Amino acid sequence: MTPVQDPVRHPDAENGILVVDDNPDNLRLIVNVLQQAGLGVRVAPGGRLALESVVERRPALILLDIRMPDLDGFEVCRRLKEDPATADIPVIFLSALREPEDKLQGFAAGAVDYITKPFVAEEVLVRVKSHLALHESHRELEALVAERTRALHTVSAGNRALVHAESEVGLLQGMTDAIVTSGDYPAAGVWMEDGRHCQSGSPAAAVETGTLNPAGPCLVRFQDPRLLVLVLPLQSDRGMLGSLQVSSHTQTAFAATEDIALLAELAGDLVYGLRTQQSRTALEHSLERTIEAMAATIEVRDPYTAGHQQRTTRIADAIAAELGLDPERRKGLHVASSIHDIGKISVPVEILAKPGRLSEPEFELIKGHAELGYEILKGIDFPWPVATIVRQHHERRDGSGYPDGLRGDAILLESQILAVADVVEAIHSHRPYRPGLGLEVALAELQENRGRLYAPQVVDACLRLAAEDRLPL
Missing domain, CATH: 3.30.450.40 (GAF domain)
Known part of the structure; x- marks a missing residue:
């Protein structure tokens, strides 16, 4: 294996110059001039044969007579220029027609030059070489x-x-x-x-x-x-x-x-x-470890709901995938679900673990965890709206939720997914004040309040997962 710098070769160089003339004497004269200069030459004694020769083997340049019995040079040139495969072949007319209108017609047909007969051999050779060099420079450019x-x-x-x-x-x-x-x-x-x-x-x-x-x-x-x-x-x-x-x-x-x-x-x-x-991968791993530590801190204080956030996260992940949520939004939902109850860190353990019914002041204190979670998280520069998802996960579509009483699509879709996952996991699992009620009760809650409290498409996705035994409980 070695570095190379190969020279550029004209793709038509070996195909020579095509001379088209129905006069054998003219053909012999021109061929001798070009061959003596070391140029490759081919001949065609008529216009139609010239076109066939070009199709068979493309020349580097064409010297073309005008007056020919089968197809005149003007028509041959026009046909060559109309075909994209041959349009760039230089054509030089070599003719006894001397009138200015003849020359103009030749250039209008697409010729690059016009030489009148009788010609001077040296002039023809100089013009041919000049146009070959010019055409080669043009192609290289x-x-x-x-x-x-x-x-x-x-x-x-x-x-x-x-x-x-x-x-x-x-x-x-x-x-x-x-x-x-x-x-x-x-x-x-x-x-x-x-x-x-x-x-x-x-x-x-x-x-x-x-x-x-x-x-x-x-x-x-x-x-x-x-x-x-x-x-x-x-x-x-x-x-x-x-x-x-x-x-x-x-x-x-x-x-x-x-x-x-x-x-x-x-x-x-x-x-x-x-x-x-x-660096991004390392940062994401670090962020995941930090989130896991935050989640663990919350659940250590509340042993009765230990694992609730992880289970809720798995359900939310499954629903988001079922809905076809794009990967980046699913990642943000996953993070938010993992720490959605972080605001409970300010709630006394005695209230979190209370086995009986909560008083109204105690319940109001519990309800404050969504807003407090937002306050804790809003200063962290997540690439997703994690703080807002956490704040809204107890909002309901009819406006009966908290903390802001949002309605309908004013609630983020991620928050509506998390709300359904949270409800399913909470009803299904054991709580300090009651034993777990099971999946059937949780699904009945969703069906009863589909469209009123919970987003219909989210409920439907959850029900499909449960019906197909794909709900990760």
Whole structure:
């Protein structure tokens, strides 16, 4: 495997120049002039044969007579220019027609030049070589613009993937998909130092980064001479993470240093994204441990309801999944459910564990836990409305709930899910003042108050789960 920089070759160079003339003497003269200059030449003695020859093998340039019996040169040129596959072939008219209107008609048909007969051999040769060079420069410029545009589109799409990624795996897959889809490269992959890898597109050749240890972008060719792989190291301040690899079957794909620089910039963005995802994962794990500690603190003070929050959370998770709630909202609901009774930390244990009926003042104190939970949580910068979900989990659709007496859809859907889960778990399980009443009683409560206290779609989801024995009690 060695870095390569292959020269660019004109795709039509070996197909020569097509000379079209119905006069054999003219054909011999022109062919001799071009061949003596080392140019490849083919001939066609008429317009229709010329079109057939072009279809069979595309020439680099066409010298075209005008007056021919079967199909005149103007019509041949027009047909060539109407076909996208041949429209860019340079056509030079070589004709005895000298009038300005003839020349104008030739240029209107799409010719790049017009030479009158009798011609000077040296002039024909100079013009042919000039137009070949001009056409080649034009094609190289078009290829350069296309490659630069492709690289820019690739970087843009890769950065969109970085912004929208929700996990490290999602980031890697989104990045390689973006390179293949937006950059139109046949394949792309990321190979990590720990052995993980992700690929998109057709199967691509993998380069073992460790065998190269590239300090910068490296262009590698394999046994298949058509396959080029640009290897971009993923280097962070903590060491080598792996490599981003982009494959191409086009020799010009990585010819411009600016394009390689753009793709190297994308590799740097990927490193940043990987580090961000790793930090995010670590932060989420830390947040989960903190939430678990908060939940445990509450339940240690209230042994009669130990496990209530965890059980309620499992029910809420199941209902949210049944409703098709998007993953991010489900994550916020999960967090809120795990600590929905955190406000009870201010309620005396004697009241929480009281075996008999609560007095009205005691019940009002208990009811304050939703608002107090909000006050405790509102200062924490959660990426979800956790504090609001907790505040609203005792609201009811008819306005009879607390603390704010909200009605209908003024209550967050997450809060309405949590409300149903909370009611089911509370009725089903043992409480300080009564034994557990069982699932049938809990479901009867939901059915009786469906649409009045509880959201219909949430109740229906819960009932489906119970009917199919999928309710996690």
